[in-house]
Amino acid sequence: MACKRGALIVLEGVDRAGKTTQCNKLVQSLQQSGRAVEMMRFPDRTTIIGQLINAYLEKKSDLEDHTVHLLFSANRWELVPLIKKKLEQGTTLVVDRYAFSGVAFTSAKPGFSLDWCKKPDVGLPKPDLVMFLQLSPAEAALRGQFGEERYETSAFQRAVQQKFEHLMKDLSVNWQVIDASQSVEDVHKQIAYHSLNAINTAQNLPLGELWK
Ligand code: ADP
Ligand code: FDM
Numbered sequence: 001m002a003c004k005r006g007a008l009i010v011l012e013g014v015d016r017a018g019k020t021t022q023c024n025k026l027v028q029s030l031q032q033s034g035r036a037v038e039m040m041r042f043p044d045r046t047t048i049i050g051q052l053i054n055a056y057l058e059k060k061s062d063l064e065d066h067t068v069h070l071l072f073s074a075n076r077w078e079l080v081p082l083i084k085k086k087l088e089q090g091t092t093l094v095v096d097r098y099a100f101s102g103v104a105f106t107s108a109k110p111g112f113s114l115d116w117c118k119k120p121d122v123g124l125p126k127p128d129l130v131m132f133l134q135l136s137p138a139e140a141a142l143r144g145q146f147g148e149e150r151y152e153t154s155a156f157q158r159a160v161q162q163k164f165e166h167l168m169k170d171l172s173v174n175w176q177v178i179d180a181s182q183s184v185e186d187v188h189k190q191i192a193y194h195s196l197n198a199i200n201t202a203q204n205l206p207l208g209e210l211w212k
Helices: 019-032 048-057 065-077 080-088 099-107 114-121 137-142 154-167 184-202
Strands: 008-013 037-041 092-096 129-134 175-179
Touching: 008 019, 008 099, 008 184, 019 037, 019 092, 019 184, 048 065, 065 099, 065 114, 080 092, 092 184, 099 114, 099 154, 114 154, 129 184, 137 154, 175 184
Parallel strands: 008 092, 008 129, 037 092, 129 175
Antiparallel strands: none
């Protein structure tokens, strides 16, 4: 390797857990400490596939459930060359949602097994760290109403939470559960601590393959 690689760091969690707030803060603090770091989010709504997903989430189009699952996965795969390039160049990536959201959301729909949902994402770049921002539905409710997008109902989000809990039993993934009910600053401190550890560890390790 020409230089030490960057780390792939993912934040997951239910709606309003603070993922976007914390991704931004983490990127800002790592940049301030002089590290090369960039943020990404999934779905990436800017690509052609992302625009199909965006229309679906905004309820401007209907897509068959298997089809949209595969589109979410394709949206990650189309960014894989960029992800690998950045990591190889030594840039750490902070990612707002990844394949775990993909599996949790689709498998919360009737008739979808966790196993089937994981298949299309097998072999994606494996995150060096996945932080799950844990927040109860009651605490999430204090942070405002649900929006208008698809999946933004309390019953569905409860089902999604259960699927995340199942995924977190997989010890092949470096999960860290963060209590997201704390202040923005306290949550950030923990996220920064785990991220710095992951960055230090990842630089000497090859990038893994997810669920392989
Ligand atoms: P997510 O990306 O997980 O949906 P956001 O980062 O968009 O969550 O945060 C959802 C809302 O909750 C925003 O209004 C944000 O300002 C607020 N928020 C985020 N973190 C906290 C926190 N630790 N305590 C209180 N409110 C928070
Ligand atoms: N979502 C997100 C999925 O259903 N599958 C996926 O693979 C991913 C990455 O899309 F409801 C869902 C989760 C959420 C929505 O919302 C994206 P945000 O506000 O852009 O995170």
